[in-house]
Amino acid sequence: MRRLGCLGMVLALVLLVTLFGVARSWTGAGPAEKDLAVVVPNGATLSRAATELEKAGAIRSASRFLLFARVLGSDAPIRAGEYRVPAQASQSDVLELLQSGKVIQRRVTVPEGMPSVLVHEALMRAPHLTGTVAVPEEGSVLPDTYDYQRGDTRQAVLDRMQAAMRDYLAAAWKRRKPTAVVRSPREALTLASIVEKETAKAAERRAVAAVYSNRLRQGMPLQADPTVIYPVTKGRPLGRRILRSELDAKNGYNTYASAGLPVGPIANPGRASIDAVLDPAATSALYFVADGTGGHVFADTLEQHNANVRKWYAIRRARGEM
Numbered sequence: 001m002r003r004l005g006c007l008g009m010v011l012a013l014v015l016l017v018t019l020f021g022v023a024r025s026w027t028g029a030g031p032a033e034k035d036l037a038v039v040v041p042n043g044a045t046l047s048r049a050a051t052e053l054e055k056a057g058a059i060r061s062a063s064r065f066l067l068f069a070r071v072l073g074s075d076a077p078i079r080a081g082e083y084r085v086p087a088q089a090s091q092s093d094v095l096e097l098l099q100s101g102k103v104i105q106r107r108v109t110v111p112e113g114m115p116s117v118l119v120h121e122a123l124m125r126a127p128h129l130t131g132t133v134a135v136p137e138e139g140s141v142l143p144d145t146y147d148y149q150r151g152d153t154r155q156a157v158l159d160r161m162q163a164a165m166r167d168y169l170a171a172a173w174k175r176r177k178p179t180a181v182v183r184s185p186r187e188a189l190t191l192a193s194i195v196e197k198e199t200a201k202a203a204e205r206r207a208v209a210a211v212y213s214n215r216l217r218q219g220m221p222l223q224a225d226p227t228v229i230y231p232v233t234k235g236r237p238l239g240r241r242i243l244r245s246e247l248d249a250k251n252g253y254n255t256y257a258s259a260g261l262p263v264g265p266i267a268n269p270g271r272a273s274i275d276a277v278l279d280p281a282a283t284s285a286l287y288f289v290a291d292g293t294g295g296h297v298f299a300d301t302l303e304q305h306n307a308n309v310r311k312w313y314a315i316r317r318a319r320g321e322m
Helices: 001-026 046-056 062-072 091-100 116-127 153-172 183-196 202-216 225-233 244-248 273-280 302-318
Strands: 038-039 083-084 107-112 143-150 288-291 296-299
Touching: 001 062, 001 091, 038 046, 046 062, 062 091, 083 091, 091 244, 107 116, 116 153, 153 183, 153 273, 183 202, 183 225, 183 273, 202 273, 202 288, 202 296, 225 244, 288 302, 296 302
Parallel strands: none
Antiparallel strands: 038 083, 107 143, 288 296
């Protein structure tokens, strides 16, 4: 009887040691010596995910991971995507990570006013996207930051960018004020792209939009420098002063050579610039020029404007720029 009691104690001790070893293996430090990126494909089972984890070195054994997961882990489903597995993450932590859906977030950003040639470059440069895209139509992309995952196509990301612009422009057009001079969403996009390139100050957008709206109503040329530059560089920085030949060129964009709006957008305008042309400031100003602080000073008459220009030239001479 005593011998049976001792045997029972030994078996119990062995069981405890075994359970302790299992628990330690499940919750203890894993084999990864550094953070690892692991992709769980769409529709993958836990078995397939375990195989990918073992290949990457995030776990030691796929079969042992599956056994422990079924006995000790949650039965919540895993989610597809790319995961960053921390160094020495336990098998328990790895399972929780795959069930959390906290995938690696990759992003591509389109700043306000970025021309489409640079949007194209940003998409082609973005790591882990697949495929190629053509340069999108100017003005068709809504500036924003867009998330993507490893393996997404560049075309799919571009489609989201363009859908966002279509949706925002349609909603903004419905909110337009009677003071808006543009006659269509396309015209709104074109004028907004000019406003976007003319001022970086949010507080000025509606005032700049008002100046151009007033000029359009009176049949005056817009005389916007960015429209002269666009046919030359497709929106890239010019890097020099505008030439007289460029100011005189008739190409559908140059608003010095022709009255009215250019034939299309010269950049991808942001939400605020679109809103500005659809609700311009209440002002009779027809002119503006830089004020030396990064903003502009506005004028109703050519006489006032010329005085403001002289002040701006004086500032530039004092800075050694002229």
